[in-house]
Amino acid sequence: MKFDELIIIIKRLYRDYVKKHFKRIILSLILSLVVAGSTASTAWLLDPAVKKIFVEQDKTLAWVIPILIILAFSSKGISLYFARINIIIVGNKIAGELQKKIANVMLSSDIETLDNRHSGKYISNIQFDCGSVQNLVSTGVLNLMKDSFSLIALVYLMFYQNWKLASFAIFMMPLAVFFAKNLGKRIGKVQKEAGEMAGDFTSFLSEIFKASRMIRIYQKEKEENKNAGNFIDQLVEKNIKIASVMIRATPVMETLTGFMIAGFIFYSGKLITAGELELNNFFSFLAAMMLAYQPIRSLATINMVAYQGAAAAKRVFEVIDNPIQTKNDEELPNLKIDKCKINFEDVEFHYLNTKDMAIKKINLNIEGGSMTAFVGHSGAGKSTIINLLPRFYDQQKGKIFIDDQDTHKVSLFSLRKNISLVSQDVVLFDNTVKDNIAYADSKATQNDIVNACKFAAADEFIKALPDGYDTFIGENGVRLSGGQKQRISIARAILKKSPIILLDEATSSLDAESEQIVQDAISNLIKNKTTLVIAHRLSTIHNADKIYVLKNGLIIASGTHESLIKNSEDYKSLYQKQLK
Numbered sequence: 001m002k003f004d005e006l007i008i009i010i011k012r013l014y015r016d017y018v019k020k021h022f023k024r025i026i027l028s029l030i031l032s033l034v035v036a037g038s039t040a041s042t043a044w045l046l047d048p049a050v051k052k053i054f055v056e057q058d059k060t061l062a063w064v065i066p067i068l069i070i071l072a073f074s075s076k077g078i079s080l081y082f083a084r085i086n087i088i089i090v091g092n093k094i095a096g097e098l099q100k101k102i103a104n105v106m107l108s109s110d111i112e113t114l115d116n117r118h119s120g121k122y123i124s125n126i127q128f129d130c131g132s133v134q135n136l137v138s139t140g141v142l143n144l145m146k147d148s149f150s151l152i153a154l155v156y157l158m159f160y161q162n163w164k165l166a167s168f169a170i171f172m173m174p175l176a177v178f179f180a181k182n183l184g185k186r187i188g189k190v191q192k193e194a195g196e197m198a199g200d201f202t203s204f205l206s207e208i209f210k211a212s213r214m215i216r217i218y219q220k221e222k223e224e225n226k227n228a229g230n231f232i233d234q235l236v237e238k239n240i241k242i243a244s245v246m247i248r249a250t251p252v253m254e255t256l257t258g259f260m261i262a263g264f265i266f267y268s269g270k271l272i273t274a275g276e277l278e279l280n281n282f283f284s285f286l287a288a289m290m291l292a293y294q295p296i297r298s299l300a301t302i303n304m305v306a307y308q309g310a311a312a313a314k315r316v317f318e319v320i321d322n323p324i325q326t327k328n329d330e331e332l333p334n335l336k337i338d339k340c341k342i343n344f345e346d347v348e349f350h351y352l353n354t355k356d357m358a359i360k361k362i363n364l365n366i367e368g369g370s371m372t373a374f375v376g377h378s379g380a381g382k383s384t385i386i387n388l389l390p391r392f393y394d395q396q397k398g399k400i401f402i403d404d405q406d407t408h409k410v411s412l413f414s415l416r417k418n419i420s421l422v423s424q425d426v427v428l429f430d431n432t433v434k435d436n437i438a439y440a441d442s443k444a445t446q447n448d449i450v451n452a453c454k455f456a457a458a459d460e461f462i463k464a465l466p467d468g469y470d471t472f473i474g475e476n477g478v479r480l481s482g483g484q485k486q487r488i489s490i491a492r493a494i495l496k497k498s499p500i501i502l503l504d505e506a507t508s509s510l511d512a513e514s515e516q517i518v519q520d521a522i523s524n525l526i527k528n529k530t531t532l533v534i535a536h537r538l539s540t541i542h543n544a545d546k547i548y549v550l551k552n553g554l555i556i557a558s559g560t561h562e563s564l565i566k567n568s569e570d571y572k573s574l575y576q577k578q579l580k
């Protein structure tokens with residue numbers, strides 16, 4: 001990372017996040033001034049201590065000065081404590097704000113953006129990168145204030161005690177600054193690599209959890225173990241690298257200090273002999289110089305913290321700057337449902353990362369309250385059509401109407417409110433049966449939920465579960481059978497009571513009896529609703545009012561089962577090979 005870039009990121013952090021905590025920053029700034037003042041006074045007090053107590057043997061000052069020393073140290077400690085607390089609050093609030101923004105991006109991004117970035121990377125942004133930004137604010141800002149003030153006060157004291165000695169000490173400082181600047185750049189680079197790696201690692205971890213069964217049946221435990229080992233080794237290596245660059249400042253600083261003190265003692269010996277320096281000035285100067293060591297060291301490493309935090313902030317900004325694609329459309333009118341007919345007019349769509357059209361010139365006329373089935377070989381574009389209706393994706397060409405209202409010209413909220421989706425891969429939360437169903441309508445009463453489940457032919461098996469409706473079903477419903485999960489997702493769709501139902505039928509081979517039960521549940525769900533269904537079941541095909549046959553993204557035939565079987569060779573062969 002270049003210095004210019006660092007400045008841009010820091011400026012933005014300040015303008016958008018730090019500035020609003022200005023009061024706390026100012027408070028910490030004032031407290032930092034107190035810290036600097038008390039630090040310098042501890043060193044200054046040695047001057048009268050040596051002169052009045054040791055040389056002149058003043059009785060009153062013999063106990064006044066020790067008390068003043070106690071006061072100086074405690075005021076330093078107390079103000080440092082409050083300065084830290086304040087800045088820690090600011091740092092954590094800023095990290096929290098960034099985390100909230102990332103969470104919001106994760107929740108409101110359009111599906112296309114999410115498709116193209118692994119979830120693990122978002123998790124790593126939230127956990128890893130925001131932590132580094134917090135460290136930049138909490139440690140970086142406070143150290144910058146308190147250490148530079150302390151340094152200024154101590155250098156002032158040094159000049160006050162003896163300007164010749166002070167000029168000598170100052171001469172050594174630019175060396176340290178030059179050295180630290182280069183270290184900072186290196187840190188930024190390693191931090192960037194470490195951040196990316198942490199993202200990949202989180203992605204990897206979430207995948208091995210999801211694939212736990214797959215890994216065991218394909219016997220990849222050893223291989224995945226090795227992969228995990230490699231990831232961890234690389235991360236360990238990066239972290240060691242960051243830490244070792246961080247502490248590389250220490251030996252250089254120590255050596256520089258050694259040179260300084262050696263030269264200082266040599267030079268001050270000469271000054272004392274020449275009568276230009278008194279012993280009390282010497283001790284006070286020495287104390288100031290020793291105390292200056294800590295702030296110099298911390299200021300020398302501050303730009304490493306800055307580069308580290310800025311590299312992390314950059315990754316976070318990249319995520320939150322990506323404009324949320326789905327249009328903000330609060331001014332648009334709400335969708336008004338009447339008959340609930342659906343029309344597609346010359347709709348064409350391709351996915352972001354492919355050039356080929358997934359669907360081409362799609363025209364659909366769907367009557368309100370009817371059931372329309374889509375059939376076609378795998379990859380023909382059936383799911384794509386269904387995904388366009390709730391605007392998970394937006395078509396590049398053509399228009400989609402519900403009751404003659406363009407779906408792009410009504411508010412997204414009202415559009416999705418009217419659509420239920422039962423997808424092929426059931427998604428359930430690690431929660432109770434009841435909460436999973438009530439996800440469709442948080443105001444639903446127990447009665448509503450039970451009724452929905454009765455319709456979905458799920459009530460009976462739910463009651464037989466250990467805690468009935470309050471049974472926890474595990475991550476994505478692992479404690480349920482495939483058919484039970486489907487029925488819960490149908491019950492959820494029933495509870496939503498929306499006039500449009502999208503159904504991606506499961507191909508999973510339920511046994512004849514469960515198939516019948518799920519089928520009954522589905523027929524209850526779609527009563528008097530406009531239903532679009534990707535048909536795999538024979539019964540669906542026979543019940544459909546209209547069937548569209550898709551091939552390579554095009555509609556090649558449509559009609560009822562009877563007419564298609566007579567007129568379409570493609571349908572006939574599909575029906576015989578796939579659906580039967």
Ligand SMILES: Nc1ncnc2c1ncn2[C@@H]1O[C@H](COP(=O)(O)OP(=O)(O)OP(=O)(O)O)[C@@H](O)[C@H]1O
Pocket residue numbers: 115351352353354358376377378379380381382383384385
């Ligand atoms: N998220 C995506 N990104 C890029 N291409 C995609 C994406 N989803 C689907 N496709 C492509 O779009 C085409 C249509 O896919 P679609 O999922 O609509 O098929 P389908 O008819 O539902 O098939 P299936 O019966 O196997 O579910 C396919 O060629 C597929 O490779």
Ligand SMILES: [Mg+2]
Pocket residue numbers: 382383384
């Ligand atoms: Mg599909």
